[in-house]
Amino acid sequence: MSITLHNRRALLRAGSTVLALPFMESLAIAKTAGAVVPPKRFLFIGCGYGFTSETFFPTRAGRFGKIGLTEGLKPLERHRDDITMVSNLTNLGATDAHGGSTSYLTGANVSGTPGKKFHNSISLDRVIAREIGQDTRFPTIALTDTSQGDGHGAGLSLSWSDKGHPIPGVTNPVDLYHQLFGQNQESAEEREFRLSQRRSVLDGVVADLQSSRRVLSRTDREKLEDYLQSIRQIEQSISREVEWANTAKPKSPVREPKNPMDGLQALKTFQRLIVAAFQTDSTRVVTYRQPITPILESWDFSLGAHSLSHYNLDPRRQEASRQKDVMFMELFADLLDLFKQTDDIHGQNLFDSTLISYGSNLRSGHGLRGCPAIYAGGGGKKLRKGEHIVLREKDTPLANYWLTLTQQCGVSLDKFSHSTGTLSQLTTG
């Protein structure tokens, strides 16, 4: 017996007003002087198409030490007491059977929002960054694949702006390296000239808009509001650039990566750089929309991600799909190792201070219900670790999961997207 109807209606009623909820009020930014509280960090990995239903998802609830790990999760054996898998989550609002990432971190009602063919809203990483991203050079960093057909759906990364516009992610590890650690060769004078040019450009294009002789209709004005808004945001980013201009970028703990890289090398390099970004406290929030097909190519799989997701068509495909699951979990296990082996600039272990989330809103094949959700790391002290938790209600809103994780990691948020509450099953005591 399902309770989808109730949850779903809660979401849909909220409809497009979700966008307008005043997050900021509950997010009064506490910029504590000296930052004595050790920072918390968040990493969200979106994996597009899900996993092989029969061999990846555990069926019994309980501690992994007792119930053991499934074939697909086996590579995480050495981390089994530090990871948690949560079952019975569904991202309400996601309807695209090829879109595991479009509203994964937003929970928006993508295609059912009245008056819109496509709708999205702010993503969780951006919400979190408003509170904890203010003390670092980069409030958040979005990394992404460039492949098509990996089950991510529409969007340019996992991140979406407060207006629900797609935010492009960094696609090349070399670019990320330069953003994080590349030293600026510019003199103060050159910078001042560049920034004043930039300000004049922004003033200029706004002047075109404001003093245009055009008589515009209402719909046209709405469109131009998007343009204006983006100009305002760039102005803000200039202010931020000025603020950070005199702070040298940290020295890189890893060597500069070199192009060209194949899919697998790029993924591994991104993993190292994510850890390096946290380690140097360059950012505290990272999203990564992870590629599939380029990795499969590196492994010499002849089928792409979409073909593998239809694994029921043929026993060979199913075999490959299962193999794919295992290999991706090996990569994830390596990432967890990196976190465990690294301390941040405050001497705090990275694994202990970061919430690492892995998943998608696609389960397997093209199903959207019961999506894969794994978390790890010590970001939230009261979060249960080392077990498979089966939520009591089928189709528990994914937004409730996000809200619970976020709150447990100390971010003051009392509602997110279509959330209807928090999940007490995830916490101890």
Add this chain to the structure above:
Amino acid sequence: MDHAVVGKTNMLSKKACVDRVVCSAVAVFVLICGTQTAAGQTASAVRLDPGLLRGFLRTHCVKCHGPDQQQGETRLDTISFEITNSDVALQWQEVLDVLNLGEMPPEDQRQPAAGDLTPVLAHLTDSLAESRQRLAESGGDIALRRLNSREYRNTIDHLFGLRVPDELLPADDIAGGYDTVGQDQQFSTYHFEDYLAAGKTIAGVALRWADAPQKQAEVRTSEPETRGNANLKKYIANYDRQMAIIKDGGSFADIGLDDQKQLDLFLKRYDGRAGARQRYLDQRYTDRGVFLVEAGYFRAAGSGNIGVDPRASWKFRAIAGLRPEAPELRQFLKVSASGRTLGWVRVSGSLDHPSTHEIEHRPFLTERLVRIDVSENKGDIPIRDYVKQLPGGGVQNSTIWVDRVEWEGPFYPDNRSVFELIYRRAFGSDGKPEEQKNAADRKTEDSAARGFFVALMREAFRGASPSRGFTRKLLDVYSLNRSHGLGLKEALELPVAMVLSSPSFLYLMEDGPGSPEDRTIDDVEFAHRLSYFLWSRPADRKLLAAARGGKLSDADWLASQVKSMLRDSRSWALSEGFFTQWVSLDRLQNIAIDETIHLGFNQGVRGSSQLEIQHLFNTMIQENLSLTELIDSDFVVVNDVLALHYGLNLPATGDSRFRRVSLPRASARGGLLGTTAFLAMGSNGERSSPIIRGALLMEKFLDRKPADPPPNVPELALASDEPQAVMETIQLHREKAQCASCHNSFDPLGFGLENFDLLGQWRDREVVGEIGNRKRSKEIPIRASGTFPDRDQPYRNLDEFRAGLMERRHLLLRSMAEGLYSYGLGRHLEFADQQAIDEICEAAAAQDDRIGDLIVAVINHSTFRRGDRR
């Protein structure tokens, strides 16, 4: 129920009513009623069929979701059958979802029979799709639209005479409608950053060349063997020298090796390395050209870097011949410029009498140097996998020999670009270097800057006057740059980039209405609308002059103007922009065809098949042909690659061009239905998929878009140890009500094309099971029979299938009319547009459904001149 018919029942013209599709599989009627809202806007509700639904609800739902119990807070006995708002739509959506998932009725309750469930699911699926669209309507307002990347490229070409590569621009949006629809476009900071960066690049190149003299065209030649052979000889000489040292009793250390083991290897490899090179050089013809092969000594032959003028184009020629034993599939050269493929040419000459192959290239503005290369066209797989399946020998055996390559240029267009003229008028054309300028020169330049900006903006803003405020800001930036010691061109670059990132340039602005009653746009705006529709670029001088002269209100003049614009080569934009989207050609990119198995799908075929779709439509546009040519035509438009792929047995033309070729009378090829791209789109990458083909056919040719598959319905487990025919596996679809409700209507359509395999090649039999594994596969004859769902009308073969589509040509006309209307206006089709579509179809039907006349009918319709509400 026919999606297209839903909601149009009371609007259909008489003609359409007579032979309208009446779906017998599911006899459902959806009535439409218009309700006036407070705003005076007509929001039309979709009415559900109470007769069908009420009984079903009463039997299966109301016990738990009715007056006595409201389990799950759901009550269905009072639910409205008129979908007037999204709340009602959502309630029904929930009902549909639980039925689709089989969650309701609960397992312990009586389950509905498939015969009862299927019509309910079909009716709800269609009605909800319709209501979703209806609820998103805007009353015919066209949301302000931004130049999409094609329009931006063409607009820059119009102004600057420069070619913009797509990667310079932000990617187009994602919402699924035409790329001209402003409602779906987004704008965020990265758009602005990308436009500003693109603007700087364009401005920089345009300024650098604005006063540069044009050069005389000249021919250059490169003999690829000259350097290549020298390198081979050097390698051999070096190996021989080291061998001589060893023969003279030298040790491994004497030739720079570490130990005896390395030396053994060195000796062992002599024949494979130096010997093989010598044997290559000993062949005839190697002293005059090179044998190309991926794993050989010459993968490609090329021009080396050519310094180019971005205002001009170049002609490139490869002079090549074939080895006598070259199999047909290995007779093609791929020609590329700096890594971008320009086309494919079929070599026809011999080693003694090589043939010449010419291809033209217009460099992108980002290319200062261009390197043109020819290499063998092949599958996107290692050469060893490719050649082992083809006759013609081993990995090292090349089939094509390149004698030399030539290039000729620059060739300039007849007229200087708009930008060049404006620049030269303002600042002269003497191109005086900055270091020779004095204070007086600079003063003259500074005083000319305002005029330059204003003239540029008039052109860039499509005739609208620039505001004083913006002009002042441009001058501010210019002065700021000058005060930092920048030269004229450097100082102009950023202001020009600002013009190209300003709203007046990026958005196709039209003035709002003068009064609430009057929604007509003015003639200049209309001219630009027209030009962006047909050419994806601003109106040219001639059209603007006609607009200012009031000629556009003359319907006959306009019709002939449209026809002449369609005959112009710039109407390629319609084929590239509109038609590829109408066909959903982007789906082809998501089909991963395993080239190790399907050798015929090499890079040339894949690339050409996408172009073929556009050339087919372009030919129809140029010749004003009937839309029925999409169903069947007695010609194809192909290049040499596809001529071979289709087995047409034509002599090679030797160039990369597509041309119209008449088909033999008995040929099954022809129309969109016979193109590789369309047929490959209708495959799952391994075999043809009648399901996907059926859905495509229904959407494109029967004007009825199947609803998206409901999420979460478990996939049919098709895995079977027994090789099965596609038809048998699909049978499963029809046994399950949740699938059958949609699939019943389109699966049986897809069989009509079964004689074409996934690569679009003809077949009478197909191999099923594991391809390449004899034990686990078998060969069975093709059955291309099925039914048209509307009248349960059976067809037995491709001919009858085509005849059936011909009978329904009015649906193809409507489908195309709706597409053109939405693309041309830049907005989604709305309920209130049905009448306009009826009228347009009627006008075009009177002209035998000719594409040019259809386009004229769209443009001549009053909605095409309508602007927004106030």
